[in-house]
Amino acid sequence: MYRRRVSAPLLGSPDIPEDGGHGMNPAARAQNTSNRARSATVASVAALAFALVSVPAALAESLHCAGTNVTVYGTARAEVQDACAGVLDAVRFLASLGLDTSEAAELRVVEALPAVQGGVAAYGCKVKSESRIYVLNLAECGKLPLAPGLLVDAATHRGLVAHEVAHHIAAANFRAPRPTVIAHEYIAYVTMLATMDKQARERILRQFPGDGFGSVREIGLTLYLMNPTWFGAQAYRHFMRPGNGATFVEQVLSGRALSTEDPPAN
Numbered sequence: 001m002y003r004r005r006v007s008a009p010l011l012g013s014p015d016i017p018e019d020g021g022h023g024m025n026p027a028a029r030a031q032n033t034s035n036r037a038r039s040a041t042v043a044s045v046a047a048l049a050f051a052l053v054s055v056p057a058a059l060a061e062s063l064h065c066a067g068t069n070v071t072v073y074g075t076a077r078a079e080v081q082d083a084c085a086g087v088l089d090a091v092r093f094l095a096s097l098g099l100d101t102s103e104a105a106e107l108r109v110v111e112a113l114p115a116v117q118g119g120v121a122a123y124g125c126k127v128k129s130e131s132r133i134y135v136l137n138l139a140e141c142g143k144l145p146l147a148p149g150l151l152v153d154a155a156t157h158r159g160l161v162a163h164e165v166a167h168h169i170a171a172a173n174f175r176a177p178r179p180t181v182i183a184h185e186y187i188a189y190v191t192m193l194a195t196m197d198k199q200a201r202e203r204i205l206r207q208f209p210g211d212g213f214g215s216v217r218e219i220g221l222t223l224y225l226m227n228p229t230w231f232g233a234q235a236y237r238h239f240m241r242p243g244n245g246a247t248f249v250e251q252v253l254s255g256r257a258l259s260t261e262d263p264p265a266n
């Protein structure tokens with residue numbers, strides 16, 4: 001009853017890491033999952049091209065986010081400072097769950113994401129081979145509502161930064177050899193919502209009501225693809241339930257939970 005059509009841009013999903021695959025529409029992403037080897041080849045070429053590009057002159061401001069190994073590049077001082085706040089939120093939160101947050105990264109706040117495929121809007125992506133994260137700036141994110149009437153404000157934008165950083169840090173902490181998309185998205189959305197200020201979080205939760213996933217059997221790729229932000233809201237509620245939290249995240253990282261994209265119904 002809670003299945004909804006995708007109406008919001010996808011957030012980063014690192015199983016298609018080097019081609020900006022977060023921008024693909026759900027159908028394209030599902031197809032990509034089954035054609036990973038071919039995509040990997042294409043992605044490697046794309047990643048190499050990116051690797052040869054230095055920081056654009058427009059990204060004149062840079063800031064090493066204190067207490068992290070992340071450096072943010074952007075066009076304005078306030079912009080990079082705000083993004084650093086999102087970086088620090090993610091690092092502190094994931095460290096509190098026991099993750100190693102020392103993985104270095106460069107985060108670029110940009111007007112347009114690089115090489116997004118499929119022409120579908122996305123807020124951010126990652127070029128894995130460069131350890132480089134891209135997030136659209138606030139003005140551009142403001143053109144892409146999370147849901148009808150749910151615009152990306154400054155607090156939500158910091159959450160989007162935290163989401164992308166969480167993907168990056170989680171990737172360095174997985175012990176499962178091939179972590180699933182839902183494992184990644186669970187951690188990224190929990191990080192995003194847990195670190196947002198209360199008012200911004202509740203605005204999103206109100207838009208996506210529910211009791212949260214009742215068990216791991218309910219956490220599946222199909223639901224994520226149908227409505228990523230709804231998935232995120234239910235994941236957050238599941239995480240907050242007593243007994244889940246850091247314990248469940250540890251199970252996800254080890255591959256003992258969320259190791260199948262679409263678990264059997266019973």
Ligand SMILES: [Zn+2]
Pocket residue numbers: 011012013014163167184185188
């Ligand atoms: Zn994501």
